[in-house]
Amino acid sequence: MTGYKVIGSAVQRSDALGHVTGRTEFFEDLNPPGLLHLKMARSERHHARLAGIDTSEAEKTKGVVRILTADDIPNNLFTPLKLIGVEPDDEPILAEGTVRYRGEPICAVIAETEAAAYEGAAKVVVDYEDLPAVFDVEEALREGAPIVNEHQRTNFFTYEGHHCRRIRFGDVEQAFAQADHVFEWRYQSAPIEHAPTETTGCIVVPQADGRLRIHSDTQACFFTLDNTALILGTPFNKLRIVGGTVGGGFGGKVDVVVEPVSCVAAMLTGRPVKFVYNRREEMQVSSPRAAERIIIKDAVMSGGRITGRQVTLYVDSGAYARHSPYGTTKAAAHLPGPYAIPNVWADCHCVFTNRTPSSAMRGFGVTIADFALESQMDRIARALDMDPLQLRLINAYRDGDLTAHRKPAEGTALIEVIQKAAEMVGHDLPAEFQEMSSWQS
């Protein structure tokens, strides 16, 4: 008994009444008078120089109020993680001279109606000069590959002078030399969309005191506010974000992609502006979970003890960094999985390619790594003709074990969840495995 009164009890969700009555207010449920609509003209090429942008026909479209290009954005180049010290700024709000992925925003069309904004966007004529593009992470890292993003200088994100995020723990080469078995397999994933039922968007409303009130479905209000202020070059207190109720995020709504340009539009027109992704944009232009390629090589003794694990991991960041350098470090921190392996070597590459930038998504850095790591465990068990749960229990990390990133493990409970799952499905474990514990070595 915990003695708690409220903690541990299934109290009704405080937001549920609003949901079942339709009274919950999402950002798009605001309809300020004089609202303008913003839609993007986007790149149709994977990688191209912009030889010319002709907005003259678009401007003549009935209902179009104004068209924004890169010149209208005060600090056009940014990267969202600059707030925690990540450099360099590598992504324009609106394309400047070059487009680096199909779907990249080029011009923002502001109009009296959504239909007029779409029509205007369709009438923007862009003259492209195609540049060589690269789509595969390993091809992108080859000598002579076309450079995706000049601001990054290379097709990989640089970690304090290193071409990847490294883990070096023990001596894997020695482990391979002394192992009874060496297993090496590779795994691949494709980009995955968050697909929230509510798409990404915001409504910016100019206020009486000259400030801007931003109604947004951002997952991080101040993160969005601070990034937006830096892009606008305004004092931070010019902006106010109102949000907190989001129709599904899953990591897709922390990229700060709709608010800055909408604020510029509101400042230049003096009117409220809405920019909300349509479903197609949400699917193909909003950043997905990165595709990953993972190669795992293990040194294994005949009793099932894994003595060394070498992991080469490629995160496909797409054309810009966004949150992928962070996710790649998170992947490195997760290796070699929840197992006490004395020798670990990992190279985790954050790679730029000419595709939609990937970014945060529920568990990124870990989700795809777990697919690879736990498939690997199953294959090892089958190769050794061992029970897959016993193999995991033999190798499970426990309190006091030093992780590969050199932090003593605490609060571990891998053994207990395995034992519980075995019990749930009637998977018999021998007594010695049933008696194991995470907090006794």
Add this chain to the structure above:
Amino acid sequence: MAKLKGRGYASVNYPTGMNLGGDPSQALIHSTTTGTFVVSLSSVDLGQGLKTVVAQCAAEVLGLPFENILIDTADTDTGPHCMGTFASRGTHRVGNAVIMAAAEAREVMLAVAADELEVDPGDLETDGTGFIAVKGAEEKRIHITDLALAAHFKHGRTISGRGIFLKEQSTVVPETGEMDPDSCQAHACTVAVVEVDDETGVVEVLEMHNAYEIGRALNPAMVTQQVEGGAWMGMSHALFEATEPYYPARDHGPADFTEYLMPGPADIARQYSVILERPADNGPFGAKGIGEMTANAPIPAIANAIFDACGVRVETMPFTPERVLRDLDALKGTT
């Protein structure tokens, strides 16, 4: 033609909090004149239930009914800073900040009650009903509404509190990867039972058994929501989802829900879930974050179940009928 059944396992851990830390969240709490406590935040509820769970934290610390708590979020003019809702940090960071704020407010609440009841604050207790009473002399008590009125109009005191949680930022040693990435780790083991149609390559997930260790289940019904919804998303990732189905080719990109497939209500597996608790020292009431991790174990559990069912080792996500069928054909030596 046959439907082949198999079972697969996966066990995982998952970190709580922004990787490497350095991600503070704040909470401010104050009592209205009639004893409702308003918790001011700028934190975002994506549907995971943050507003509910931090209200539970505040009620527990104050020793008041859940109904006495209002959550006011998210407005950057009125709510103090929060780094955001991501990295399974909301319950942990914001929960801790709210606990700290509520503890400070509770101290004032008891001090004012001690004045009103003419006793020592140390002799007072709360029982969750709304009364502050003298230990061992329950008839000597005051209701929070009367207390808040007295604090405001008689004593001139604000019953309020401030809270913040920050895990200091860790830097990575770039040569070795030495770092302190997380506040704690939650754990899960999923067992998936699948059926593979060897004529079509279609994989159906029949059952998912989920054992989770999450420190403390602050609201067990909402924990179950995360476990079930996450297992569904994991199954969806495993079998259906890709914005570029023939990655790295950029062709065939789905543009809407008729092309970007996910399991519908007819495709869901029977789910069985058990929650274990090993409270984390630094968690709010011991809680660890579980929002994100629930999609993780199902993916390899399904991959391993497919192998168990039909001998196909899927190495590329998603495990579409086309991929499974091609591998089945390769196994049989037919094309």
Add this chain to the structure above:
Amino acid sequence: MPSSVVNLTVNGREQEFLARPAESLLTSLRDRLGLMAAKRGCAQGSCGTCTVLVDDKPVMSCLVAVETIEAAEVRTLEGVADGERLDEVQQAFLDGFATQCGFCTAGMIMTAEALLAENPDPTHDEVVEAISGNVCRCTGYRAIVAAILDAAGRRK
């Protein structure tokens, strides 16, 4: 083309308003009448978040040109509760933890209302079929199906 005058009965109230040519019922509800419960998730009939009842049938309001349903009776989630008293479906969703982010909820409940009006005692599979055009990204559907079955039981 000019706007046209459209008459509808919405949640029991007669409404007369101007609509642009080909304006969707969803746009009319949200932008003309201020009824925000129906959501725009895709605007192309593939997510179900905008589901409302037109003459008791569930329709995706983003696909209905409002001028084509002149004089119809429309019911939205705003018209389901009786004052502060929730109906059985709403109460079952509330009690059964069948909501998470809440964005699909209006469409789910309206679909369920249409199903239960026509078939007061549906089987599990009939519930599943009824909501198969409604996307939920959070819950995994089990709790939603259970809530609709629970609501049917409460109405008996």
